[in-house]
Amino acid sequence: MSSQVQVEIELHIATVRLNGPERHNVLDVDGWYALEEAVNSISKGDEVRSVVLRGTGGRAFSAGSDIACFKEQRNTPEQVRAYSDAIGSALRAIRGCRHPTVAAIEGLCVGGGLEIASCCDLRLCGESSRFGAPINRLGLTMSYDELEPLIQLLGPSSVMELLLSGDLIDAESAMMVGLVNRVCPDPTVIERAYELAARIAAGAPLVNRWHKKFIRRMQEPRPLSSEEREEVHAAFETDDYREGRTAFLEKRLPNFRGS
Secondary structure, eight states, X not given: OOTTEEEEEETTEEXXXXXXXXGTTOBOHHHXXXXXXXXXXXXXXXXXXXXXXXXXXXXXXXXOBOGGGHHHHSSSHXXXXXXXXXXXXXXXXXXXXXXXXXEEEOSEEETHXXXXXXXXXXXXXXXXOEEEOOGGGTTOOOOHHHHHHHHHHHOHHHHHHHHHHOOOEEHHHHHHTTSOSEEEOGGGHHHHHHHHHHHHHHSOHHHHHHHHHHHHHHTSSSOOOHHHHHHTTGGGGSHHHHHHHHHHHTTSOOOOOOO
């Protein structure tokens, strides 16, 4: 795996760290593929119950793609398609991750970094964080794979403004348009993100995965099938349901096992 992406797992919480602090944690084509690989690997297992995506160095979540590599990696039509596939695959992996994902955003979150954050389930940022996608100044477009999660999160009007103006917005504005769930004092972003991840991990993992699946599914226009409607009752047949019910009556914390 590329050194641009690092993975750590501790106490049911996985960390996916974008690692290139000297250049705002940008990713080249190998970095995008490494991000896909990391998230898909985490998603396969049941040990993890929540995932934190973050940058390294405290100055940026990510500034997206490494523009300095474009001449070698995003120049010919074949390279452009391959690079687009790498980004799309990484974003689909994050959106499709079975476990709840939390983006811990420090500093800059622009371009591809904004796309990564938009694919997470929850987003926390610092008071000085800045967001945007000034790619009209580079003469390149976002693909449909890149636009879709942003539009589902923010709506077409807000995405249109970000792309056409090329402006960066502050944390307060990001909160107003629904880009982030919480704004924290800068020094506390990482701590608050892991506190949230720990609360998620303490919940019934099957229930968290089901709720994530149901909410994603309801964003699709096609009607629900009878099998899908029936699946919402499956939790009542699990050991975790019996444990949660018993713990509530016994006035103790539940010990969920994911079964």
